[in-house]
Amino acid sequence: MSAKASILVGCESAESLAGLDEALVEAGYSVQSVKDARVLVSYVGSQNPDLVIVDESVGELAPLEIVRHLRHRAGSRDVPLLFTCSQRRGEEAAAAIRAGATDYIRKPFDLGELLARIASHIERGRLIRESRREADTSNVVLEIVRDVTSSLSSEEIYEILVRRVSRLFQIRRCSMILIDEGQRQATVVAARDDPSISSLTIDLGRYPEIRQAVETGAPVLVKNLKQSALFEQIRPLWESEKIDVDIRSILAIPFNFDKERAGVFFLRTSTDEPQLDEESVRLTSAIAQGAVRALNRAAMFESVLSHQEQLEILAKTDELTGCLSRRYLLERLENELERAVRYQRLLGLVMFDIDDLKQLNDTYGHISGDAALRAIGEVLRRSLRTADFVGRYGGDEFLLVVPETGVQGTLHLAERICAGVSRREFELRGRNHKLTLSGGVVCFPEIKVSSPEDFIDRADRALYRAKAAGRNKIFPYHGEVEIESKERESGGEVQPAGPGT
DSSP: OOTTOEEEEEOSSGGGGTTHHHHHHHTTOEEEEESBHHHHHHHHHHHOOSEEEEETTOBSSOHHHHHHHHHTSTTTTTSOEEEEEOGGGHHHHHHHHHHTOOEEEESSOOHHHHHHHHHHHHHHHHHHHHHHHHHHHHHHHHHHHHHHHTOSSHHHHHHHHHHHHHHHHTOSEEEEEEEOTTSSEEEEEEETTOTTOSSEEEEGGGOHHHHHHHHHOSOEEESOGGGOGGGTTTHHHHHHTTOOOOOOEEEEEEEEETTTEEEEEEEEEOTTSOOOOHHHHHHHHHHHHHHHHHHHHHHTHHHHSOHHHHHHHHHHBOTTTSSBOHHHHHHHHHHHHHHHHHHTOOEEEEEEEETTHHHHHHHHOHHHHHHHHHHHHHHHHHTOOSSOEEEEEETTEEEEEEETOOHHHHHHHHHHHHHHHHHOEEEETTEEEEOOEEEEEEEETTSOOSSHHHHHHHHHHHHHHHHHTTSSOEEEOBTTBOOOHHHHHHTOOOOOSSOOO
């Protein structure tokens, strides 16, 4: 028997199950006894035993009630539940079996037979729980893989993975890292804590956990960085450079794809976040396997898709920016608006416009203007959450659709994007340029709209007000507060209606 197996026994008096506790301990089980059925139900949820034995002497709840309490809780629905009862209560125990109990045995029982049944039920219960965990893991993996396989490029796959995995584990630091030849350097291709990172080079000499994962080909789990011997040689460097390492635990999962390329799925938790453990290794390894398949599919995309499928994908994508095409964008917006109206759900819309793009075209040529459109399209695509989508509406205008998001959330997202763009310098055909965005925000059901065109029109009006107020700003649509035609003609200044950037 496994010494780790734990058994919870519900029995009012030791005489009711004479000798059972001692026999279970001698057989290698960890045993805990309680006298009250309500306490037993509570303990099952908090301590997760491998098997529960309930004797008829337990008070407060009847066997049928105990079964219903335990089987209706997700954490205890698979725990084996065995009843012991006298001949006169056999019908009551049989009813408990029909309600979901695992087994019952009549007293006086044969101790050897009871121990054999216990061993069988514990093994069967463990197999059931393991199968359920694997099924749950498969569901998570399938959901994430579905997300990544909807993308056509490895870069977008990286972004989706770090976003979904960081959300899964409720952590901020999740990165995808590709290993350079020679294994001396690596490139961070996506980082959840800093979405602007796309090709940051790091020295593997400063990351012994990544180096070990690559060299051994096995996951590296560091539960406590401060106590890990793996970092003994690097700690003096942290001290000399006065680096405050706010890391609690680390997980590095190596993977290989596209025959010759290698990478590491890199997770780190801060002291205020959940600790990574063996379950994290199992789950992340499964996700990494799914990611490898998706990356291989992305690499082989041109060779495996039929001509018809390629044309369909191209029709949905704007060739210049990589965002959704206008036609497909409007189709999806119409579907989202219909859903929001039908179920009275929140739906946010942002119309972005690149400030002074005409001046850039006139000064440096349309090739530089096209490079600016590509750069902004990439920024917008990297800013998306799972349910969001963005498309090129026309010219230098983009529409960002944010389902299940109200005014404040949509404004915050738009302002964050606007601020991020204004802080960066974009390399456009060998020259560094500063770009800025203006945006108009409208949200349903705060603003009642009857069609996608009406929805877009309100966002466009708010965008005009942001432009008129000096550009590099985000304005919400304020219902009846609109710009009069004379203000449009005179170019009069309009005061901000919401937080600008």
